[in-house]
Amino acid sequence: MSNIISFPTTFPDEDFRSILYRYHLRSPHRSYLKNRKELLGKAYSTMVMYPENLIHVINGLGVSEEFIINLIDNHTFYPLFRPFVNKDLHNTITNVFYNSSGGLSMKIKTLENQFLSNSIRYCPTCLNDDYERFGEVYAHRTHQFSFLTVCPIHETKLVYSCSHCDIPFASSNANLMLTEPKCPNGHEINENTKEWMDTNKYEFLDDIKALMSYNTLTLNYVYQQLMVRLGNRGYIHFKGDTIFKKDLISDMVDYYGKEVLIELGLNVNELLRVMPSLFAPDDLRKHTIFYILLMRFLSGNTENFLKQDETYFFPLPFGNGPWVCNNRICPQYNQRVINICRRKVHEWITGYFTCNYCGMTYYRKGFPHLEDETLFSIETMGALFINQATKYINKGYTITQTAEFLRSNRTTVRKYLKLYKKENESNLLTINQNNGHKEILQGKLEVAVTDNNSKLELCKETVLEAISILGKRANRPQIRKYNIHRYDWGMKHDRTWMELHLPPKRKLPKMLNLESLDDEMYQLVSAAVDRLWENPPETKITKTSIFKTIPSFVQNRCYRFSEYLPRTIHLIERSLETDDQYLIRIFPKVVKWFKESRYKNLSLKLIQNGFKMYKKSSLTVIQWLEDQIDQINSS
Template sequence: MKNELGFFPTPYEDEDFRSLTYRYHIRSGNLNITKTIEELFNIKTHRLAHFPRNLDYLAERLPEKLFLTTDYFIANHTLLALFLPFLSLDEREKILVEFRCASDRSEIGTRLLSPIVSTLVRYCPTCLIEDFERFRECYIHRVHQYNFVTVCPVHRFNLVTHCPKCGAPLSDSFGRFILMEPTCSCGHYLGDGRRVEVESPTQIQLFNEQLARDVKFVIDNVDKLNVEIFKEKMLRLYSHKGYLASQGMFINTKFSKGFLGLFSEEMLQTVGLDSIYLSNRTALKVLNFNGRPKNQLLHILGMEYLSQSVKGFISSEFTTSPFGAGPWSCKNTYCPDYNRFVIQGIKVVLTKKLNIFLESLLVLAVA
């Protein structure tokens, strides 16, 4: 049994794990962050990484009264929450092993960070003020730290990485300092940088706000979502929206025209996407849930296009299929039920032959 820690901060709602570590650091009396990281994770590094490692080592040493586990930290306080629902079980386990255990060489950063996670910590000015008033300290909100989230999903204010008055950075990429008060290093009050509400927001503002809300929905429901749910919902919506041909092939041209018609070039540029890149085989890039690490932004935009929001996508219920409503007649000439309507259900098989995402559907007879 490892020596139990004398204390550990109680996590705040949606608090990034870097913030938790830093709050422990300033209470510990350690002279530098390197000592704190070694103390908590048994890892020697001078950098407070975006993705923590060796969480099992920490969880085993936490005061029992906190009831905090590795799985709890991963789901509620790490940036991995946006990635997990889109990964296959095998990919999930490979990545989770690196979070739970220590390793000399981690591939988490190179596989997941770019272009998803912001290098510098992002803050909502109103969150800073409200958190300080409530807790007497500020903390990093996890939902703000993804590159394509440019506004706060709660307050709708633009996120900041530097002081609007003097340009001083509000953090560094090594995590050696994090805001604990709503002021920059020069003493400027960050609450003055809040955006004034406008009566008629632009389409780009509405686009960014919806995207922020959808990211929040995914990370808040990480334990309820998985890639199989996404596949099943996507296939039904393909068919319902008329993007699936009767033989099971995806109508890419139709989807591409509609998708790029909804999301303008300017909208896509604000989140680092290029319409020229997307115009080629749009469906495969946006909607191919193959369970491997991809750009989650594209998947989220695909859900928004089909159902206006990720929440709407998940709650959608359609029973349509490329073959219409059942029952269906048997087309096997060797079957005694040939041409009789005996097939009561279908099983969908997703393949990727010849670069076709949805290449075939298998119809099964039900006894």
Template sequence: MLPYFPPGYPDELLYSLLARFHRHVGETSPKRTLDVLFGNRSVRAGVLLQGHLQALSERLPPHRELTPGRLLADFTLYPYLTAFQPADVRLAVRDALFLGHAEWVTVRLGLAASRVQGATGLRYCPACRSDMLNLYGELYWRRDHQLPGVAVCPDHGVRLQDSTVCPGTIGQHSFIAADEDNCPKVSSDVQDDVSIPWMVVKRCARLLRSPPAPMSLREWGAHYHNELRQRGFGKGDDRIDQRRLSADFASWSGEPEMGGTENWLAAMARKHRKAFHPLEHVLLGLFLDAHAPVAENAPFGLGPWPCRNPLSEHYGQPVVQLAGTHQEEGKLIGQFSCSCGYVFSLAAVPGSKPRILDLGPLFRQRLRQLVAEGAGLRATARALGVDPGTIRRHAERLGLDAPWAPLKSRPHVPRSPRAACPQPPPPDPVPRRDWPGLDGQLCGALRAESERIKTLSPPIRASATVLQRQFGRRDWLASRLSKLPMTACALAEEAESVEQFRLRRIVWAAEELRRRNLPLKPWRLRRLAGLPEQASSQVEAALEAYEGL
């Protein structure tokens, strides 16, 4: 347990906190600092993400209350880098940073192959530099200054400056603290508070403190698809006008239109098959905020929609979101979901009635309570706002011992006989196949085909696949071997294994070398027979048998 560890400053990077500890204790060896902090001298210093947080937390003073979860959420870029990742990816990355290295995490998050690359060195804000010296008497590295792709400070709108500290060039085990030498005093212009760079960094900094709820890639794709269509970027039944989207985005951002493989905007408007960088999500989100939804382009109206669950506390309140759309019998169907678990669908047709897909956990919980209290069928239906048939069905699905009679299957009522009418004549019966006779024919033909293949030069392996392919009935024969026992036995006997084929190629190679009047050397045989450098013991013994001949 460390007797001393510095307190963290507002929005300080864990890299900076560990670097200030290294400086405060007067340590000169980065390896000894790693040994003290982590108990492991091979730990790598991470700027954006830091591994081995569990070991670090166990050595810090308890009064600092720096648990692994707090270190990860409050002192690294984990909330930002995983803001748009599914729940399982967030959990896997968290566990990896708690217990191990952070190197593979960048690959799992797609940062290694991302078009958005961070700065090579640590950055600082000239205005924040003066505030830090006045308030704390020392400088430190802030998290929101190291966000990949951002260019200004979220607090002052001042363009960030590159320090002289480049972690990639100073060693992978060193923590370098900010000071007045590596962060020289400079002047910088202030951005307009409504400029796109400042809006981007404010949104990115907000993700550090309050990331959105986890959603799957499919859900993010459906979300952006619906939002774009509501803002007039729809085309046809359920497509996005990519040309108009690219042109409007270029006009809004002031950047040239994108095209080819670099058009991440078009990829985000389609189904998401991979994760996108948080900065790309932020840019698209700001673009959507700058364009108000158009009522005529929203077939279900402008959301959110009121909750239809009478058992929920927010019944009637606009909290329902559009989860996705699909086409059904030429109609656009929207699926709506509420946080209480109530899910329903609605067709984009005037007068269409909603179709309940899931009544939610509140319904099932209340149904169990009413059944346990001995409530009657109709009383239960009135209390839950559904018909008695729905109550019966859900009680049976949940296996409840209800006091009312279960659903009864409707008795079969035979149809009245119709007047006799002329029937078409039955089709001619298909003659039955003579399987025993066919089995004998195929067995003989397969063995003959095997002998023919084994006489070819250079040799070809008579595998089961080759035999069936040469026979012209591969798929047909493989599915009918149960009816052809002799053919199946012949196929098993004649099919040549890899080792048998290599032994046969050795014999062929020896005959070929004799024909060319060349010495029978094992290396010549191996090369001519196409054998690997190390084969099975039987093949190697066959090669050694030719040594000295």
């Protein structure tokens, strides 16, 4: 095998494929494959995007390892992908760079496809400048990013074929490239088509350059920085086990705009489809564009993301105490006398607080809910409340009077008397026999039972009243809506009576007749749509609005058997309210607001400021609004 005689001087931002071709031009061998074998130790017939077996170059030229590192960092695309591959893959790729041959292109093929153009491209202005400066031309690494259509320096349109004869400037395997500012057929490449380059593309290119300039970045560091910033901005569940990916993607779309993301090579629909695979701690290489854009979204740009240190910490829910007692009959009411908080972690954090003076335990919801000391729920009223309630009952007070003394309500007093009776009945009877109070206590407890019976009778009367008013065709859900609390109370305490007086449960057929299903669903939905449009809601009429007015099984069938319900689905679709229809329908509300306001003249801007939905009005609605405004102002 022939020895390597010389290596071409590398140019600023030169693509490695260009270096390899210029080596071929300087070699005495006319065979391109032979030159590749001479330089890299193997006769590659396909395009060589990355150097392999560079130990052959080191031994053949006697160059230092620093020369090889410079070749990889400044003339290949690997520095862009390096921060997103795990340590094992990085070591494998590095080993191929130095010691192996073959297989490297397959290992990072998925990385290239995200960013690089299929054809080698040139900037006509750069071609002429390079030829004048160096005496030869070369392919710039930056020009190969697929999201760029113009040169970022000259804003000249990038080209890959001759405008005269349409011949490509470079072959598919890069064994033929430009040597001067002329196409292979000799036509001058002097196109000077100027195109404006979007600011987003400049910023994205700056992010890429910043990322490529750090040769010590690792996947572990990038992943940790992502997690810290996502946590600080509320995109990670407080338990740390869930990333709110859908919210994050939605916010990024709002931040950049869907069209901008598509221009930069990020397909939002595809991203949503592969959402479960995002943020794999050992592999970020499959969605490199997303992660680079995420860095800008989180920190302003990639440079800030890599340089600025942030610390992610989670504040202690409910603080360090002490906390207030909320029992109104406690001698320490509204005083900070509770020193212990038991925190329970589930979908949110709940704090439990027990007062040692009265025994009351209450709890509050914490993160991610807003912490507010005035919002709490009582778990148990405690010993003081039960003792006081028992004392008042023993003295002959009614439950209503007892509830007033304890600054509570009848339901709560009954609840704790019932618990007290259940747990202490045998002891109370023994103690009170000696004191002659057995009859009094038992009598007061019987009053509570009598009250329950009275409430049950009231519930029954309410159910009968609902049946009478709603008619015999009313179903159980409709009767329950008449008074949910009394209906549920009746079902709990006397289900037998309820079953005798309520209409029978509607049984759904075990087997659906798919042939007649469309007609049945059409009638139900049609009636619901008519009712909805007769008395439309204040909000826009959507599928949800329609389905809220009909039994839930109709919605389930519309989703499960949509292919069998063409008429029904069509009816739902044409019954939906468009944005224009909605804005026109609620205009009387705007007029009413204007007449009650201090404004003298109505204008489109005034409407849009007062009613934000009008800011997205179509041209048709705007013209209609202007006509209405003229009529109102002239009247």
